[in-house]
Ligand SMILES: NC(=O)c1ccc[n+]([C@@H]2O[C@H](COP(=O)([O-])OP(=O)(O)OC[C@H]3O[C@@H](n4cnc5c(N)ncnc54)[C@H](O)[C@@H]3O)[C@@H](O)[C@H]2O)c1
């Protein structure tokens with residue numbers, strides 16, 4: 001298959017881990033005889049420095065024409081004092097909105113070799129396998145007005161959703177639960193917010209269309225607590241934009257590090273942008289120690305969701321798993337008795353495991 005992939009490395013560790021994704025995808029392409037063409041474009045602080053805007057038109061056009069987009073991370077201290085509309089993060093929010101990527105899928109899986117790398121007790125996280133589905137193009141992030149008023153004495157942000165925006169993400173939640181363990185937890189703040197009361201009503205209406213899915217409702221504060229006290233009671237979580245942002249970083253604790261979490265931001269036709277959940281990690285940027293696995297697993301999600309390459313995606317996931325089984329880890333993962341390696345070394349080991357795997361698989365299929 002021929003695929004055009006846009007690379008948006010962005011800022012900080014984004015640039016370092018994008019190299020890892022590229023290396024892994026090149027191996028997949030050569031092992032499976034695909035033709036992946038990469039086109040690199042600017043976003044975030046990098047784009048501000050080079051083009052005076054966090055989201056150049058050229059980047060938008062390239063993403064609109066591509067088969068899929070891979071993004072590293074945006075942001076950093078250098079741009080923190082810029083006005084809101086000029087910040088690197090505006091580039092990321094802008095591309096999500098421009099591409100209509102309303103569904104953000106954030107899988108959180110406890111890899112067995114990492115069970116003891118989490119500050120949580122092993123018996124608490126054992127068996128947890130959660131898919132957080134976050135609404136990505138509405139809510140407080142995009143509502144207008146959003147501004148300071150009265151010479152800075154007052155301020156307003158707007159939480160705005162249409163019924164249609166809620167319905168499509170809630171549908172995605174039910175559909176995902178249906179092909180997993182048929183349990184959907186809807187997270188809201190219906191005891192306070194009108195938007196959450198409407199959200200809850202829609203979940204209840206929709207549940208009649210999905211009688212095979214068990215639904216429960218949790219208030220977001222209680223959900224935050226249960227996510228780390230009883231994580232293995234969750235299957236799919238569906239929630240609005242800001243709650244999903246916060247809960248997914250919290251859930252990363254189950255895996256041992258924020259650097260482990262991948263994500264897919266998609267729309268109904270399968271077009272998608274894939275990026276790790278973490279940010280540009282300014283505290284470790286440039287040191288060559290960033291964990292590349294969240295980025296590599298995001299590339300695997302791209303293979304699966306945008307290209308329908310289930311087998312290739314599974315191979316990449318398996319290579320990551322094997323690397324962890326072998327005890328290799330970056331500095332963010334606290335693994336006793338493991339072998340601490342750099343970003344590039346970790347990537348090379350994943351690539352090696354992927355190559356060995358693909359070779360032995362093709363030998364198996366020759367003799368099948
Ligand atoms: N998707 C994105 O581009 C994205 C996401 C979150 C934050 N940000 C931006 O990133 C900047 C820094 O934000 P922050 O520090 O709050 O969050 P962050 O996610 O960048 O970092 C939080 C902590 O996790 C660690 N970490 C993150 N990724 C890691 C990796 N791959 N390997 C090892 N450790 C990793 C960091 O070192 C840091 O200690 C801000 O400008 C923020 O707006 C961007």
Ligand SMILES: CC(C)[C@H](C(=O)O)[C@@H](O)C(=O)O
Nearest residue numbers: 074075089092093245277279
């Ligand atoms: C950088 C920021 C705009 C972004 C968000 O809040 O969506 C990030 O935290 C994320 O989780 O992707």
Ligand SMILES: [Mg+2]
Nearest residue numbers: 245246249277
């Ligand atoms: Mg976030």
